[in-house]
Amino acid sequence: MRIRRLKLSGFKSFVEPAELRIEPGLTGVVGPNGCGKSNLLEAIRWVMGESSPKSMRGGGMEDVIFAGTSTRPPRSFAEVVLSGETAPIDGAREELEVVRRIERGAGSAYRVNGRDVRAKDVALIFADAATGAHSPALVSQGKIAAVIAAKPTERRAMLEEAAGIAGLHVRRKDAEQK
Ligand code: ATP
Ligand code: MG
Numbered sequence: 001m002r003i004r005r006l007k008l009s010g011f012k013s014f015v016e017p018a019e020l021r022i023e024p025g026l027t028g029v030v031g032p033n034g035c036g037k038s039n040l041l042e043a044i045r046w047v048m049g050e051s052s053p054k055s056m057r058g059g060g061m062e063d064v065i066f067a068g069t070s071t072r073p074p075r076s077f078a079e080v081v082l083s084g085e086t087a088p089i090d091g092a093r094e095e096l097e098v099v100r101r102i103e104r105g106a107g108s109a110y111r112v113n114g115r116d117v118r119a120k121d122v123a124l125i126f127a128d129a130a131t132g133a134h135s136p137a138l139v140s141q142g143k144i145a146a147v148i149a150a151k152p153t154e155r156r157a158m159l160e161e162a163a164g165i166a167g168l169h170v171r172r173k174d175a176e177q178k
Contacts, residue, residue, distance in 0.1 A: 001096065001126075003044070004084040010075035011046070012039040015066040038141055045138055047080040047100045049110075049122040055140075062104055077103040098122060120174070127167035 003022050008014040013036040020040075029037045042056050046064060053061045068074030079101040085093040099111040100122075110122050147158065160166050 001087055002085045007081040008043050010066045010078040011043050011080050012064055041138060041140060043080045047082045047098055048126045049119055077101060123170055124167055127170055
């Protein structure tokens with residue numbers, strides 16, 4: 001998919017609403033240590049349905065909500081909006097806007113193009129587009145070393161995600177539960 005815009009509010013260090021336009025071509029994010037570069041990449045993975053708090057560098061998922069500083073009170077929710085266009089489906093790209101919001105004590109809620117959806121639906125959208133939260137296109141800090149050290153089964157999962165067949169596993173798991 002093509003990511004065009006990212007909006008963050010109360011997400012980690014992005015306490016005030018922030019909007020980023022992502023232009024075609026290569027985008028670089030620069031800044032001093034601790035300014036929030038990795039948090040931005042995590043916001044993209046999070047809105048795509050990341051379910052592991054550990055890969056968000058937290059103990060629980062609510063740790064993505066701005067925790068407050070000595071001068072600023074904590075926030076009660078975090079929200080990330082990702083907008084762009086899907087990969088071509090029968091030659092045409094479709095507009096896609098995905099919103100994930102988490103409130104303290106209330107868990108996560110998702111909306112896709114204005115409609116409430118389940119986490120599973122969001123996972124399927126991105127798994128089919130081969131751009132999910134675990135997509136090899138998103139290389140986190142330390143990830144290269146993790147690939148080198150991965151067990152064969154873990155490496156297989158990475159290759160499956162890259163090949164765009166991860167969505168089939170989500171559907172198989174779903175079918176087995178029925
Ligand atoms: P580096 O160059 O060292 O990799 P970076 O630009 O990638 O740095 P990040 O890791 O994205 O920086 O940002 C870390 C900052 O985010 C820290 O200052 C940390 O306190 C802040 N942070 C993370 N989670 C929260 C939260 N829930 N509430 C408030 N601040 C947070
Ligand atoms: Mg970093």
